[in-house]
Every structure is written in C-alpha cells, then in structure tokens.
Amino acid sequence: MVLSLDRWVGKVAVVTGASSGIGAAIVEFLVDNGIIVAGLARRSELVEEKAKQLSGKPGKLHAIKADITKEEDILNAFKWIEENLGHVHILINNAGVAKENFLRNGETADWKQTFDVNVMGLCIATREAIKIMSANNINGHIIHINSVVGHKVVPFPGINVYIASKYAVTALTETLRQELNAIDSKIKTTSISPGLVTSEMTILNTEFSEDRKNVLKSMPILKAEDIAEAVGYVLSTAENVQINELTITPVGEKI
Numbered sequence: 095m096v097l098s099l100d101r102w103v104g105k106v107a108v109v110t111g112a113s114s115g116i117g118a119a120i121v122e123f124l125v126d127n128g129i130i131v132a133g134l135a136r137r138s139e140l141v142e143e144k145a146k147q148l149s150g151k152p153g154k155l156h157a158i159k160a161d162i163t164k165e166e167d168i169l170n171a172f173k174w175i176e177e178n179l180g181h182v183h184i185l186i187n188n189a190g191v192a193k194e195n196f197l198r199n200g201e202t203a204d205w206k207q208t209f210d211v212n213v214m215g216l217c218i219a220t221r222e223a224i225k226i227m228s229a230n231n232i233n234g235h236i237i238h239i240n241s242v243v244g245h246k247v248v249p250f251p252g253i254n255v256y257i258a259s260k261y262a263v264t265a266l267t268e269t270l271r272q273e274l275n276a277i278d279s280k281i282k283t284t285s286i287s288p289g290l291v292t293s294e295m296t297i298l299n300t301e302f303s304e305d306r307k308n309v310l311k312s313m314p315i316l317k318a319e320d321i322a323e324a325v326g327y328v329l330s331t332a333e334n335v336q337i338n339e340l341t342i343t344p345v346g347e348k349i
C-alpha cells in the first residue's frame with residue numbers, strides 16, 4: 095500500500111500550540127500537503143508570520159489567538175473555524191507546557207497550568223472537534239502529542255507534574271478510543287509519544303539553567319520535523335487502519 099494524504103487535501107485541521115517547536119513543524123507539513131490549517135496559540139503573531147512564509151504552498155495556514163487554558167477561547171476558535179473555514183476533519187492536540195519544579199516545594203499555579211494546558215485544553219478541544227465531526231458524518235482523526243513520559247516515569251528531575259499530565263493523556267487516548275467504538279464512530283484516535291525533541295521546551299528553553307541545558311544537549315535528540323512526519327504517517331494510513339500509539343525516540347535514547 096502506498097501511503098497518501100490525498101483524502102485530507104482541502105480539509106480543515108486544527109493544531110494547538112502552533113507557534114513553535116513541534117506544532118510549528120506540523121503546521122508546515124500539513125500546509126505543504128494541501129491541508130487548510132487553523133493554528134492556535136497565544137503568540138498568534140508567530141503563527142501569522144509562518145502563514146506568510148507558507149503562502150503559495152498547496153494548503154493554507156490561518157492564525158488564531160487562543161489561550162488553551164481558557165474554555166471560551168477554545169469555543170470561540172472552533173466557532174470561527176466552522177464559520178470561516180469549514181468542518182474540522184483533523185485535530186492535533188499539541189499545546190503543552192513543562193514547568194521545572196519539584197513536588198516537595200513547587201508552585202501550585204505551575205501545576206495547575208500544566209494540567210490546564212496538557213489535559214483540560216486537550217479534553218475541551220477534543221470534545222468540540224468530535225461534536226463537529228459527528229454532526230457532519232466526518233470520519234476524522236484526533237491526534238494527541240503525548241510523550242514517552244506518558245508511559246514511563248523517567249529519572250529526570252523537576253518534571254513531575256508534567257509526567258503525570260502525560261500519563262493522563264495516555265489514559266484519555268484509550269478512553270476516547272473505547273467511547274468512540276461504543277457508539278460505532280469511525281473517528282480515529284492516535285497518541286504520538288516523542289522522546290526528546292529540540293524545542294523551547296528543551297534545549298531552546300531560555301529559563302533553563304546552563305547545567306540543565308548541557309545535560310539535554312548531551313542526549314540524542316529528535317527534530318520537530320521528525321514528529322511532523324510521524325503525524326503525516328498516521329494520517330496517511332487507510333481508513334480502516336488506526337494507529338493507537340506511536341512512540342518515536344532518537345536512536346540511542348537512554349531514558
């Protein structure tokens with residue numbers, strides 16, 4: 095079988111966290127492949143800049159300013175997309191935060207933000223996308239950008255609540271699959287779990303100490319584009335094929 099994205103050409107994809115890193119790479123990949131993309135982020139000016147760079151490509155990128163911790167922003171974004179771009183066929187829940195702190199003395203606000211972005215934002219966006227897909231008989235695809243730490247607690251200090259939030263994403267992927275199966279829905283669900291990837295969450299993080307960055311720099315690392323290609327792969331499978339989980343690590347990753 096030759097994998098193809100043809101059935102998604104001209105269709106609408108929503109990508110959360112489109113302003114940097116993995117989200118920005120996914121957006122570019124989708125637009126390169128003829129898909130109409132709504133890119134959500136607080137820093138929508140970065141998405142707008144990317145949209146300009148991508149003009150002339152087969153698809154099109156639209157920037158939407160949204161704070162995924164605010165339900166109203168998510169609802170307004172989906173309303174605008176429905177009214178201006180058309181029915182959502184693909185949702186990529188990519189927005190994420192990883193605050194460096196410890197359970198013994200960390201900030202409650204950081205923990206809440208981590209869960210609000212990584213878990214609650216994902217739940218709300220998923221619900222809104224499924225409502226649209228179901229109402230319009232769309233066999234769409236929901237993809238969660240999870241993490242290897244959503245499956246294994248790694249001995250990397252300071253990301254405790256982040257790990258818990260990604261375990262929640264693993265559980266929510268399976269819950270959603272079971273829920274959709276129970277109603278005979280043909281909407282696909284996939285968790286993509288990367289290992290270490292170059293982004294503002296890792297070696298480009300300006301808030302990290304040099305020591306921490308040096309530890310990260312000594313480890314094998316993926317490019318954001320590697321994850322975008324993985325998104326392309328799961329989207330390109332035949333309509334009867336669902337990849338439930340795709341774990342991608344750089345060759346040689348030790349954790």
Ligand SMILES: NC(=O)c1ccc[n+]([C@@H]2O[C@H](COP(=O)([O-])OP(=O)(O)OC[C@H]3O[C@@H](n4cnc5c(N)ncnc54)[C@H](OP(=O)(O)O)[C@@H]3O)[C@@H](O)[C@H]2O)c1
Nearest residue numbers: 111113114115116135136137161162189190291293294295
């Ligand atoms: N980098 C890695 O090693 C790695 C490994 C495994 C999994 N992941 C996952 O990959 C995903 C993308 O992360 P990344 O590595 O690409 O990091 P990144 O460059 O820091 O990107 C995070 C994205 O999330 C968005 N975001 C954060 N808080 C938000 C909020 N309140 N409202 C809306 N958007 C928000 C950011 O946009 P704004 O700041 O503009 O709002 C940004 O676009 C995350 O889910 C992360 O957990 C990353």
